[in-house]
Amino acid sequence: xxxxxxxxxxxxxxxxxxxxxxxxxxxxxxxxxxxxxxxxxxxxxxxxxxxxxxxxxxxxxxxxxxxxxxxxxxxxxxxxxxxxxxxxxxxxxxxxxxxxxxxxxxxxxxxxxxxxxxxxxxxxxxxxxxxxxxxxxxxxxxxxxxxxxxxxxxxxxxxxxxxxxxxxxxxxxxxxxxxxxxxxxxxxxxxxxxxxxxxxxxxxxxxxxxxxxxxxxxxxxxxxxxxxxxxxxxxxxxxxxxxxxxxxxxxxxxxxxxxxxxxxxxxxxxxxxxxxxxxxxxxxxxxxxxxxxxxxxxxxxxxxxxxxxxxxxxxxxxxxxxxxxxxxxxxxxxxxxxxxxxxxxxxxxxxxxxxxxxxxxxxxxxxxxxxxxxxxxxxxxxxxxxxxxxxxxxxxxxxxxxxxxxxxxxxxxxx
Amino acid sequence: xxxxxxxxxxxxxxxxxxxxxxxxxxxxxxxxxxxxxxxxxxxxxxxxxxxxxxxxxxxxxxxxxxxxxxxxxxxxxxxxxxxxxxxxxxxxxxxxxxxxxxxxxxxxxxxxxxxxxxxxxxxxxxxxxxxxxxxxxxxxxxxxxxxxxxxxxxxxxxxxxxxxxxxxxxxxx
Numbered sequence: 001x002x003x004x005x006x007x008x009x010x011x012x013x014x015x016x017x018x019x020x021x022x023x024x025x026x027x028x029x030x031x032x033x034x035x036x037x038x039x040x041x042x043x044x045x046x047x048x049x050x051x052x053x054x055x056x057x058x059x060x061x062x063x064x065x066x067x068x069x070x071x072x073x074x075x076x077x078x079x080x081x082x083x084x085x086x087x088x089x090x091x092x093x094x095x096x097x098x099x100x101x102x103x104x105x106x107x108x109x110x111x112x113x114x115x116x117x118x119x120x121x122x123x124x125x126x127x128x129x130x131x132x133x134x135x136x137x138x139x140x141x142x143x144x145x146x147x148x149x150x151x152x153x154x155x156x157x158x159x160x161x162x163x164x165x166x167x168x169x170x171x172x173x174x175x176x177x178x179x180x181x182x183x184x185x186x187x188x189x190x191x192x193x194x195x196x197x198x199x200x201x202x203x204x205x206x207x208x209x210x211x212x213x214x215x216x217x218x219x220x221x222x223x224x225x226x227x228x229x230x231x232x233x234x235x236x237x238x239x240x241x242x243x244x245x246x247x248x249x250x251x252x253x254x255x256x257x258x259x260x261x262x263x264x265x266x267x268x269x270x271x272x273x274x275x276x277x278x279x280x281x282x283x284x285x286x287x288x289x290x291x292x293x294x295x296x297x298x299x300x301x302x303x304x305x306x307x308x309x310x311x312x313x314x315x316x317x318x319x320x321x322x323x324x325x326x327x328x329x330x331x332x333x334x335x336x337x338x339x340x341x342x343x344x345x346x347x348x349x350x351x352x353x354x355x356x357x358x359x360x361x362x363x364x365x366x367x368x369x370x371x372x373x374x375x376x377x378x379x380x381x382x383x384x385x386x387x388x389x390x391x392x393x394x395x396x397x398x399x400x401x402x403x404x405x406x407x408x409x410x411x412x413x414x415x
Numbered sequence: 416x417x418x419x420x421x422x423x424x425x426x427x428x429x430x431x432x433x434x435x436x437x438x439x440x441x442x443x444x445x446x447x448x449x450x451x452x453x454x455x456x457x458x459x460x461x462x463x464x465x466x467x468x469x470x471x472x473x474x475x476x477x478x479x480x481x482x483x484x485x486x487x488x489x490x491x492x493x494x495x496x497x498x499x500x501x502x503x504x505x506x507x508x509x510x511x512x513x514x515x516x517x518x519x520x521x522x523x524x525x526x527x528x529x530x531x532x533x534x535x536x537x538x539x540x541x542x543x544x545x546x547x548x549x550x551x552x553x554x555x556x557x558x559x560x561x562x563x564x565x566x567x568x569x570x571x572x573x574x575x576x577x578x579x580x581x582x583x584x585x586x587x588x
Contacts, residue, residue, distance in 0.1 A: 022566065035454055039497050042457055046579045065455055073455045121495040121519055137497035137523035139578045146582070151568070185442055186489035190518050219489065219517055274442055359451035359494070380446040380493060382469040 001249035003157040004224050005192040008132040008246050012115045019156040019253070028114040029057050030144045033100045035064030035355070036119035038076045039138030041083045044145045052087045053148035059091040060084050061103045066095035066354040069362050098327025098353040101125040101213065101297035105205075106329055108238035112227035112245040117144055122297050122377065124215045128208035129235070130227030130245055132192075135216065155192040155221045156255040157248075158183075162199040164263035169411035171307070172207035173299055173375065173394035175199070176214045177268035179260065181278035189219030191255065194248060199262050200225055205234045206301040213298045214377050217275040267410060270392035273381040281397065281409045290370040292317070292402040293384075294348075294395050295324025296358045299375035302330050302339075304395040309339045311399035311413055312346035318405030321348040322364040328353055348402075360384040373401050430549040432510045432530065434483040438540040439470065441487035445520065448491070448499040462502035480507035483546065485538060487513065491520020500524040510546050512536060512553065512562075525569050528577035534562035548573070 002010070002018070010016050013023035032040045037060055044052075052058055060080065068074040077095075084092045093103050101122055104110050112130030116123065119141040126133035136150070144150050162175065193215050195208075203211065208225045215223025225231075227245040235243075267281040294300075294308050305325060323343050325331040331353060334340045340350060351357070357364030358376040360383050366372050368387025375398050379390035393401070396410035403413060447469025449462055456462075467474040484503070490513035491499060500523045503511065510530040524531040530548040538544060538555050545554040551564035565573070575581040 022568075036495060036497070038457060043579050047582045070455060076455060076457075119495060121493065123495075135495045135519055137495050137519060137526060139497060139526035140522055143578060143582070185492060186515060186517070189489065189515060219492065221518060359446075361451050361455075365452075378444075378446070378493060380444045380469075382450055383446040386450070386469075 001251045001253065003192070003248045003252045003254070004130070004194055004226065004246050005132055005155055005157055005222065008113060008115055009152060009154050017154050019154050021154045023152055023154060024149050025115055025152050027057070027117050027144050027148055027150060029059060029109050029116045030141065031059045031061070031100055031104060031116070031123065032119035032138070032141050033060070033064055034062040034066070034077060034080060036138045036141065037080050040119055040141040040145065041080055043139045043142035047142060047146055049146045052089070052145045055087055055089045056091070057148070058089050058145065059104060059109060060089055061093035061097060061100040062095050063099045063354045064359070065361055066352065096328055096352055098330070099297045099300065099355055101209070102300070102326035102330070105129065105209070106238070106327060108235060108240045111235060111239050111243035112231060113243050117141070117150060121216045122213050124220065124222045125209050125213040125297060127212040127215065127222050127224040128205065129231050130224060132222055132224065134222045153190070155190055157192045157194055158188055158256040158258065159254040160193055160195050160258045160260065162195065162197040162260045162262060164199055164261040166199065166262050167265065169396055169414050170262070170265050170267055171394045171396055172203055172210045174265055174268040175260070175262055176211050177270055177278045177392065178265060180214065180217050180276050181268070183218045185217060185274055185276045186219040188215065191220055193220050193223040195223065195225045201228065204303065205230055206303050209301065210298055217377060267394060267397045269397070269407065270379050272379050272389045272391065275377070275379060275392065281407070284391070284407050285409055287391065287407040288371065289319050289373050289401060289406055291364065291366055291372040292319055292321045292398050293324070293357050293364055293372055293374040293376060294321065294398050295326065296355070296376035297326060298377040299395050300324050300326030300330065302333050304375065305330070305334050305339050305343070307395045308399035309342040311396065311410065312348070312403065313342050315346055315403055317347040317402040319402055321402040322351055322357055323348045324351050324357065325353055357384060373398055373407060430547050432483065432546040432548065433543065434481045434509050435479070436483050436485050436538055436540055436542045436544055437478065439484060439486040442489045442492055443470070443486050444493035445491055445496050445499040446493055449496065449502040454496060454498055459501060459505045462498050463505040466502040466506040475506055478506050478508065481509045482507060483544060484508055484511045485536060486511065488515045490516050491524070492517035495519045495523070497523045497527060500527045500529045504529040510548060512546065525573050526578040528573060528580070530573060532562045534560050536560050
C-alpha cells in the first residue's frame with residue numbers, strides 16, 4: 001500500500017505509481033534562488049523558451065549573495081531581476097527578505113500534499129508541512145520553468161519513529177544529528193523518509209523544519225512529517241491555495257523501519273569534515289573556538305534565536321559570534337521582543353538574513369587553522385573558508401560555547 | 416531510436432571512453448569539487464580552474480582532457496550546485512565512475528552531459544580504463560565490470576550532450 005511519496009507523485013503524474021517507477025510529474029511550485037537561478041535562467045534562455053509555464057507557480061528569493069558584495073554578484077542579481085520582470089513573476093523576494101527555505105513557508109507555499117521542486121539541496125525542508133519537496137540543479141529547474149514538469153523516480157521510504165521527551169538543553173537539532181550518525185551521509189540516498197512518533201508530534205513547526213532540512217545530509221530525496229493540527233494552524237491565513245493533506249496507508253510498504261528514544265539523548269556535535277561524524281558533547285567539550293555561527297535555514301528561526309538569547313542574557317561572549325535570523329519577519333519579531341538587544345549586548349554580531357556564512361560566501365568566512373561552531377547543516381572541508389574546521393551543533397550548544405570560547409555543554413549553563 | 420556510437424558535443428563517444436584514472440575516496444562533496452566562493456560567475460573557465468581544489472589545489476593543472484575519475488561511495492553529496500559537474504566537465508574529465516552518487520549530482524551530471532557510471536572497480540591511479548557508459552561496461556586490465564545501466568531516456572540526454580541540447584533537438588525534430 002502506498003506511502004506519502006507514492007501518493008503525492010501518483011497524483012502529480014496523473015497515474016498510479018509505486019516505488020522505483022519513473023514518472024513525469026507536474027510541479028505545484030518551483031523555487032530558484034540567486035545562487036542557482038543564474039544558471040537556471042541561462043539554461044532557460046538556451047532552451048529558446050519565450051515564456052515560463054506559469055509565473056504564479058515560480059518563486060525567486062535572493063539569499064546566497066545578499067546584499068551583493070562584488071560587481072559580478074551585483075551583475076548576476078541584475079540579470080535575474082530583469083528576467084523576473086520580463087516573465088512577470090510576482091513571487092520575487094529581493095535581498096533581505098530571507099533564506100528561501102524560510103521565505104516559502106512564511107508565505108504559504110509549503111503546503112501538505114504539494115509537489116515542490118527547489119533548485120537548492122535543502123528544499124526538503126518543506127517536508128515539515130507534509131509536502132513532497134526535493135532539490136534539483138539549475139538545468140532541471142530550467143526544464144520546470146519551460147514545461148512545469150520533471151522526471152522523477154518514485155523513492156522507497158524509510159519510516160523513522162521517535163518517542164520520548166527531549167531532555168532539557170537537548171533540541172530537534174540534536175535528534176537530527178543523532179539520526180544522521182545512525183543512518184550515515186548516504187544511508188538514505190535516493191529514498192524518502194517519513195517521521196512519526198510522540199516526539200515528532202510534540203516538535204514545533206520550527207523544530208520539524210530543522211529535522212526535515214537535514215534529510216539531505218543522509219542523501220534523502222525528501223523527509224516528511226505528516227501534516228497535523230500544528231501544520232494547519234501555521235498555514236491559517238498563509239496558505240496560497242486549498243490543499244489536501246496526504247497520509248500513508250496503515251500497511252504502507254517501507255524499505256526500513258527505524259526506532260529512536262530520545263529520553264536520554266545528550267547534546268550532539270558533528271566534527272569535521274562529515275555530517276555523520278557525530279559525537280556526544282562530553283567527548284568534544286573543551287575544543288577551542290575562533291567563531292560561533294547561530295543561524296541558517298537549519299537553525300535561524302525565532303525560537304532558535306530565543307534559545308540562544310536565554311543563555312546569553314546579561315552575559316558576554318568570549319569568541320566572535322555571528323547571529324543570522326533566517327528572514328526579515330524573524331529579525332523584526334526578535335527586534336520587537338528584545339532578543340536582538342540581548343544578543344547585541346552580549347557581544348554578538350547580527351548579519352542580515354541570507355545564506356552567506358554557511359557556504360563561505362561572505363559575512364563570516366573563516367581562514368586556515370580557524371575553528372567555527374555552527375548551527376548550520378554542513379561541515380564539509382573548506383565550506384566556510386579554505387583550511388577552516390567546522391563543528392555543527394544546536395543553537396543552545398552554540399550559545400553556551402560562545403560564552404566559554406570553547407565547545408561547552410548547554411546543560412551546564414541552563415538553570 | 417537506436418543508441419549506438421553517440422558522440423556528444425565534446426566529441427566524447429559516450430559508448431567508448433578510454434582514459435587515465437584519478438582516484439578519490441568516499442563522500443567527495445560539492446564544496447570540495449567547487450567551493451561556494453567561486454559560484455558568483457557563469458564563467459566555465461573559473462569553475463574548471465578551481466575543480467576539486469578542496470582536496471587537491473593542483474588538480475586542475477594536472478588533469479588532462481579525457482581523464483577519468485574513479486571514486487568511492489556518495490560522490491557529489493551536498494549542495495545542488497550544477498557548477499560541480501560543469502567544473503569537472505570543463506576541466507576535461509570524460510567520465511566519473513563511483514560506487515554510488517548523491518542523487519542531485521547524478522541528475523546534474525547527466526543534464527550537463529558529463530557521463531557518470533555507478534560501479535565499484537579495483538584500479539590504481541594512473542591506470543588506463545575503458546568505459547562504455549551507455550551499456551554500463553568497464554574494462555580494466557582485462558577484467559570486465561558490469562555497472563548499473565542508465566534508462567534509455569537518460570542515455571538520450573547524455574548522448575545529446577545534456578538536457579539543453581536534448582530539448583533543442585527534440586524541438587527541431
